[in-house]
Amino acid sequence: MDLEQGPPPGDGSALPEAALQRLHSGAGAGGSWTSDLSVAELSSVRRVGFRPVGMVVGMSVYQIALQGVGPSYFGLPSTGWGTLGTMGGQGMGAGWSPSGFRGFFKGYPCTHGMYGLGHAYGVNYEDLYYEEALNDCFRLALERLRTEATALGAHGIVGVRHTLTDMQIATSAPVIELKMVGTAISRPSAQPLHVPFTSHLSGQQFAKLLDTGRVPAGLVFGVGAVRSQGGCVGTMSSTSWSGAEFVQRSEAVQQAQRLAVDTIEGRAHQLGEQVVGVDVQLSIREGAESAMASMYCIGTAVRRFRDHDDVPVPDVFLRLSDAR
Amino acid sequence: MSPKAPGRQGPDDADHGDPPAGGGRAEPTAGAGPSPSNGPGAGAQPKAAGAQPKAPDKPKAPAEARSVDADRALDALRSRPAQRDGGSARHGSVSSDLSVDEAILIHQAGWEPRGLVTGVCIFRPYAFGSWAPMSQSTELTAMSGAMHEARTIATKRLRAQAARVGGEGVVGVRLSVESSAREFRFSAVGTAVTERAGAGRGSEKRGSSEVFTSDLSGKDFALLNAAGYRVLGLVMGVCVYHVARQSALTWMKNQTQNVELTLITTALYDSRELAMGRMQDEALGLGATGVVGVKVEERTHTWGSHIIEFLAIGTAVSTIDGKHRSVSPQLAVELEDLDQAVDPHALRGDR
Numbered sequence: 210m211d212l213e214q215g216p217p218p219g220d221g222s223a224l225p226e227a228a229l230q231r232l233h234s235g236a237g238a239g240g241s242w243t244s245d246l247s248v249a250e251l252s253s254v255r256r257v258g259f260r261p262v263g264m265v266v267g268m269s270v271y272q273i274a275l276q277g278v279g280p281s282y283f284g285l286p287s288t289g290w291g292t293l294g295t296m297g298g299q300g301m302g303a304g305w306s307p308s309g310f311r312g313f314f315k316g317y318p319c320t321h322g323m324y325g326l327g328h329a330y331g332v333n334y335e336d337l338y339y340e341e342a343l344n345d346c347f348r349l350a351l352e353r354l355r356t357e358a359t360a361l362g363a364h365g366i367v368g369v370r371h372t373l374t375d376m377q378i379a380t381s382a383p384v385i386e387l388k389m390v391g392t393a394i395s396r397p398s399a400q401p402l403h404v405p406f407t408s409h410l411s412g413q414q415f416a417k418l419l420d421t422g423r424v425p426a427g428l429v430f431g432v433g434a435v436r437s438q439g440g441c442v443g444t445m446s447s448t449s450w451s452g453a454e455f456v457q458r459s460e461a462v463q464q465a466q467r468l469a470v471d472t473i474e475g476r477a478h479q480l481g482e483q484v485v486g487v488d489v490q491l492s493i494r495e496g497a498e499s500a501m502a503s504m505y506c507i508g509t510a511v512r513r514f515r516d517h518d519d520v521p522v523p524d525v526f527l528r529l530s531d532a533r
Numbered sequence: 534m535s536p537k538a539p540g541r542q543g544p545d546d547a548d549h550g551d552p553p554a555g556g557g558r559a560e561p562t563a564g565a566g567p568s569p570s571n572g573p574g575a576g577a578q579p580k581a582a583g584a585q586p587k588a589p590d591k592p593k594a595p596a597e598a599r600s601v602d603a604d605r606a607l608d609a610l611r612s613r614p615a616q617r618d619g620g621s622a623r624h625g626s627v628s629s630d631l632s633v634d635e636a637i638l639i640h641q642a643g644w645e646p647r648g649l650v651t652g653v654c655i656f657r658p659y660a661f662g663s664w665a666p667m668s669q670s671t672e673l674t675a676m677s678g679a680m681h682e683a684r685t686i687a688t689k690r691l692r693a694q695a696a697r698v699g700g701e702g703v704v705g706v707r708l709s710v711e712s713s714a715r716e717f718r719f720s721a722v723g724t725a726v727t728e729r730a731g732a733g734r735g736s737e738k739r740g741s742s743e744v745f746t747s748d749l750s751g752k753d754f755a756l757l758n759a760a761g762y763r764v765l766g767l768v769m770g771v772c773v774y775h776v777a778r779q780s781a782l783t784w785m786k787n788q789t790q791n792v793e794l795t796l797i798t799t800a801l802y803d804s805r806e807l808a809m810g811r812m813q814d815e816a817l818g819l820g821a822t823g824v825v826g827v828k829v830e831e832r833t834h835t836w837g838s839h840i841i842e843f844l845a846i847g848t849a850v851s852t853i854d855g856k857h858r859s860v861s862p863q864l865a866v867e868l869e870d871l872d873q874a875v876d877p878h879a880l881r882g883d884r
Contacts, residue, residue: 257602257603258602258603258604259603364607396603396604396607398604399603399604399607402607402610402611403611406610410633414632414633414634417633417634417637418633419602419603419606420602421633421637421640422602424606424607424609424610426610452656452657452658452659452675452678452679452682452683453656453657453659454654454655454656454657454683454686455655455656455657455716458655459653459654459655462653462655462718462720463651463652463653463690466651466653467651467694470628470648470649470650470651471625473625473628474625474626474627474628474648475625476625477625477626477628478625478626480626481626482626482627483626483627483628483629483646484626484627484628484629485629485631485632485633485636486629486630486631486632486633487628487629487630487649488630489630489649489651489722491720493711493718495713504651506628506649508628508630510626512609512610513609514602514605514606514608514609515602515605522641523637523638523641524862524863525756525759525860525861525862525863526862526863526864526865527862527863527864527865528865528866529864529865529866
């Protein structure tokens with residue numbers, strides 16, 4: 210491997226040598242397994258006929274392209290740009306391409322109907338580069354996680370926890386790190402799957418899911434990012450005497466959420482009928498005249514393998530001890 | 534790396550052993566029960582069975598029904614998912630932020646999730662009417678109105694989205710607010726649910742076409758249903774109050790005394806009552822029998838210590854047929870001392 214360059218980028222199946230060594234030394238005949246399952250999770254997983262085979266990790270450090278020549282980048286103040294009556298000063302950023310905007314775009318014409326100093330044409334547009342970056346980073350980490358599990362001969366991975374951190378590396382473009390850690394489980398009597406399933410559900414939840422006739426098919430991820438370049442103050446709606454809604458900004462956030470949920474639902478369609486336990490993270494980065502709203506959500510797609518109407522009705526019980 | 538040599542499994546199996554189940558029902562491992570009633574798995578099972586001439590394992594462990602489930606589950610994963618049925622116009626699957634427990638309970642209560650929904654409102658209150666003289670305890674009515682209205686807009690959007698995905702209501706709504714110097718960002722996230730077709734509840738069909746919202750968890754929602762109540766919607770009352778500063782003289786006089794600070798007591802008391810009263814009024818307006826899960830929250834946002842927002846929020850409910858149904862729970866005493874119970878998450882070092 211070229212130490213300067215590292216492994217070729219984007220090769221999701223490439224595991225570091227240390228990982229391969231760890232997996233080979235610990236796994237298989239006579240080897241012991243590691244897991245980060247709690248005792249209760251372990252017994253749940255064993256109860257439904259699986260056993261842990263090892264703890265697996267997948268990660269990726271990813272640089273998000275520095276885009277948007279204009280200062281709208283990451284919500285920095287766009288003074289001097291946003292007021293010129295241009296398209297908000299986002300330059301060749303994000304969804305912009307010579308053929309126009311791809312993805313979501315909505316314009317907010319100056320409410321005074323004017324172009325020129327002091328007036329601005331506001332835009333909300335989907336930041337496709339940002340979305341692609343997160344999607345790619347997620348895909349790489351997940352592929353590595355699955356490769357590790359496959360190396361252990363596992364059927365799936367439960368209890369996957371992910372952390373997405375901003376690495377604050379002193380480069381000009383932002384760098385994120387995505388880590389995923391989980392426990393690979395297998396059913397020794399069964400043939401291997403093409404692709405092991407992944408799930409962020411705990412061992413108990415995994416067991417309950419199987420009991421109710423559903424099986425986790427895979428982790429799914431959705432992200433929506435919408436940049437909002439403020440137009441004239443007039444984009445506020447004066448709906449009441451007590452204040453005004455910043456409609457353009459609200460719509461940007463709403464759209465980011467919509468995009469994220471639509472993506473996760475669309476992707477999960479390949480895997481199963483439902484996505485459970487979706488974890489939602491919303492962030493809004495704001496500058497003086499522009500902002501970026503992004504939402505990412507992660508969940509486990511589940512597939513039904515039998516009708517789950519035949520689940521016994523759970524008992525209702527009253528705890529006599531104090532909960533706290 | 535190739536999927537793995539099947540041979541490696543042999544010795545591994547030795548220490549495995551399914552929990553020795555009593556039944557002793559021998560199961561063929563691969564094609565476990567390809568019953569035609571199977572959902573997605575059904576189509577694939579012949580393929581799965583055919584494609585895998587299973588190495589003759591050790592004599593099959595007596596498999597429990599659960600272990601059979603495990604095999605069926607894995608078989609289901611070998612196939613492509615079944616196409617969606619049920620006439621849904623959506624092209625994706627249904628997302629929800631319900632936990633597995635909640636999903637099961639909601640299902641048993643006769644409901645099904647329709648999708649994750651959100652509502653947002655970014656609001657900039659006007660300064661006018663949002664200040665008060667330092668010595669005066671008074672409600673900042675404009676601010677109260679703004680805070681209430683913004684939340685209402687956020688939940689309205691939440692309901693609109695829920696209606697779009699065919700939901701009759703939204704459960705597990707989490708309302709949150711972030712504040713900066715000039716604006717408030719209100720957001721609401723929840724899972725849209727609808728009554729399941731064929732859940733046998735036709736007679737109890739909801740009268741209104743309004744989408745309800747509730748901050749109750751899936752568990753509470755199911756329990757509420759079982760107890761014969763219907764959720765009418767989230768109700769809230771807001772009061773933003775300016776608490777007067779004591780005069781310097783009073784402060785001096787009181788320094789050496791044990792004394793109740795009546796000014797502050799009254800102010801806080803008043804504003805709390807106002808918020809709760811407004812919430813009750815909203816509930817009465819909906820024709821509720823009661824409000825459950827009321828929380829009264831105090832926040833100062835970015836206003837400094839003398840301006841406080843009181844928010845009273847709860848779920849308005851009414852009985853379905855005028856009666857409370859008793860759920861007759863079993864009594865259970867936990868032998869575990871909960872204070873000292875092991876928290877698995879703590880062991881795992883997360884959450």
